Amino acid sequence: MTGPELDILATKIAERIASPRWMKLTAAVKYSSYSRAQLIELAERRDIVGYPDPDSKRGDWIFDKESIDEYRLSHFFGARQKALSILKSL
Known part of the structure; x- marks a missing residue:
């Protein structure tokens, strides 16, 4: 691996450590x-991965951050494609 590739990899690892994949409901709302x-x-x-937290006695939910990202991206690109097709038809 080259120096820049190692820097990218180190950044991705640091982001994973700093930002856990699973979030409680309140954190998922903010995110x-x-x-x-x-x-x-x-x-x-x-549409996203989330379920009642098995460790919670209050019935809290937990959500997968990556599934939220994927859902938002799919909607962004879907809306973008629709807008492009409308513009092409004009």
């Missing part, structure tokens, strides 16, 4: 800008 109800609904529809 995603979706409401609590929206996140739970998305998880129940299996």
Whole structure:
């Protein structure tokens, strides 16, 4: 590996350590800008990965950060493609 490639790899590892993959509901709301109800609904529809935390006695939920990212990206690119197709048809 070259120096720049090692720098990129080190940055990705540091991001993983600093930002855990699994988030509680409150952290997922802040991260995603979706409401609590929206996140739970998305998880129940299996659009994102989330479920009641088995370690919680209060019924808290936990969410997979990567699935939230994938969901948002898929919607961004879907909207972008739709806009491009509309522009091409003009």
